[in-house]
Amino acid sequence: MERTQVPQDAQQTAPALLLRNATVIDGAVNQPVPALDVLVEHGRIQAVAPTGTLPLPATAGPERLRVLECTGLTVLPGFFDCHVHVSTRPDADRFDTLMAPESLLTLRSVPVLASTLDAGITTARDLAGADSGFRSAVEAGHVRGPALQIALRILSITGGHGDWRTVGGTPLDSGPGAGVVADSPAGFVRATREVVREGADWIKVAATGGMSSPRSAPEAGGLTEAELRAVVQEAERQGVVGVAAHAQGTAGIAAAVRAGVRSIEHGYLVDGPTLQEMGERGTYLVPTLSALTRPAPEHGPPHEVERRHRMRETALERLSAALTSGVPVALGTDAGIAPHGRNLRELALMVRLGLSPAAAIAAGTSVAARMCRLDDEVGTVRAGMRADLVVTGVDPLTDIAALGDPDAIRTVVRGGRIVRHTDVPSDAGRERAA
Ligand SMILES: [Zn+2]
Structure with a gap:
């Protein structure tokens, strides 16, 4: 070849x-x-x-x-992947990652960026991990990769999906992708300003717990609606593209939508009334089916294996209803949790859940561009x-x-x-x- x-x-x-x-x-x-x-x-x-x-x-x-x-x-x-973590590897060992120098973690992302581009992705939204150096390096042509919009860090409540500390308080997640923990509307305004200072295009919030998070299950609440509103308002004031809410449980998804976030990430247990509100508001759904349908990690922590088994079938049903409800859907894989460089496998997964092939292509192109406010370009x-x-x-x-x-x-x-x-x-x- x-x-x-x-x-x-x-x-x-x-x-x-x-x-x-x-x-x-x-x-x-x-x-x-x-x-x-x-x-x-x-x-x-x-x-x-x-x-x-x-x-x-x-x-x-x-x-x-x-x-x-x-x-x-x-x-x-050129396609979009609206949910990637280019600096994360699905097979990464947490201990190895903790012990690795920053340079190794960054350099390991170089082939990831290239394989993402080679898979047909010309624009990617990195929803935690990549800092503004990644975005600049691609733009300057130092590395081959898709154009990047970045969120840098996830904003989380104490004990929430972005709080990766041990019970004793030792951070397990340091460096540019570490979560920002806050616990009040004012605290989250400050956290928003902090990631904007670091160059964020998007603000990512943990509106619920997650599959992998040590203390916060997918159905558990994250930021309160008042805290979410404070983030949305400050994000608008700062002129970023929008707020992306990691949201898996029904109540947390609903709160994030009411607070006015621009995109719901995962949306696994979304219900009918919230789908209707998303349709009215034009809230985007990024269903990350590549992550949902991947096999549970063999050596993963037992709570993650259990959550994946427990949620998968219901989530597929709910997302199938969502994809055929008319809410705007943008392609995102959660590569970094899902494999890198196979991003467009997501298209067939969306079609399996009820999108037409043409609508899946739009989700990966024109609709994604609109969500990222790049549709003039x-x-x-x-x-x-x-x-x-x-x-x-x-x-x-x-x-x-x-x-x-x-x-x-x-x-x-x-x-x-x-x-x-x-x-x-x-x-x-x-x-x-x-
Ligand atoms: Zn993610």
């Missing part, structure tokens, strides 16, 4: 790029349109038009214009948009599961630049993986 990994040098100007004779799924309407040319210049989509009808740049030549023959291939917008294949694109040999509308195999992603374009290109036919890749 020939795989070109183009070094990204932000200063260097990329040649214009013509994706010729592609079928285009634009991410918004999602009716595939065959036989289109997509012309990219200066990092943006200049035009999308029937094959052969575009006037090519006057000085066209191999250094000025690269042509990708896309006959039989489909071009989609990315998420659709349209003239004027930033050229973040994915080229695949599979037909995503008839075989959505195939997109979950990174070998099906032939080409990734980010900001008009080819950042991954492989000439292996996607079918061969799939046979090998099977």
Whole structure:
């Protein structure tokens, strides 16, 4: 397999790029349109038009214009994963992590970022762990990876999902991803300002306990509604993108929605009345099915194994109702808990729970872009948009599961630049993986 990994040098100007004779799924309407040319210049989509009808740049030549023959291939917008932890590994041993120097943890994230990009993800929202250095390093081209929005830390009550101290008070979670613990509306205003100071695009709150948290089960309450409101208000005042609420139990999800958070993460036990309110308010749901459906960790703590067994079936039922209720759904995997670099497996899981393949693609493109307030820039294949694109040999509308195999992603374009290109036919890749 020939795989070109183009070094990204932000200063260097990329040649214009013509994706010729592609079928285009634009991410918004999602009716595939065959036989289109997509012309990219200066990092943006200049035009999308029937094959052969575009006037090519006057000085066209191999250094000025690269042509990708896309006959039989489909071009989609670059995808979003709206819930990742690039600095966390699903197989990580907590003791090893505690004892590791910061540099090792950071450098281990370099291939994670690359594999996320290679899986077709051109924008990711990291919901705890990555600090602003990750975002800057990708933007500057020091490492290959998706553009990042970051939350840095989770805001949690004492004993809640972000409080990783031993009973004696020893922190088990230090460094940039450690939770911020507070216990009053004023305390959470301050915590919000603290993560904004560190460069947060999003504020992440623990509205309930969680599967892995040592003292706080998924059904347990996290921030009170008054505390959640204080965070939402301060987040608006500070002009961040929004508040993302880790919320698994029914009451905590409802409180977060009433308080006005922008996204519900997981949403496992969401009920009918809250779904209705989410629909009215336009609250986004990020169902993280990749994390929910992964096998319970073999050597995980017994409480986590028990919670996963206990909740899984009910959560799948509730989320199936949610996905077909019309609330806006954005793709997010919880990679870091779920495996990295297999992000688009989430598409098939969403389809299994009732989304159409086209709606699942929208969840990973145009809807995710809207949630992240980036829909003027990315998420659709349209003239004027930033050229973040994915080229695949599979037909995503008839075989959505195939997109979950990174070998099906032939080409990734980010900001008009080819950042991954492989000439292996996607079918061969799939046979090998099977
Ligand atoms: Zn998470």
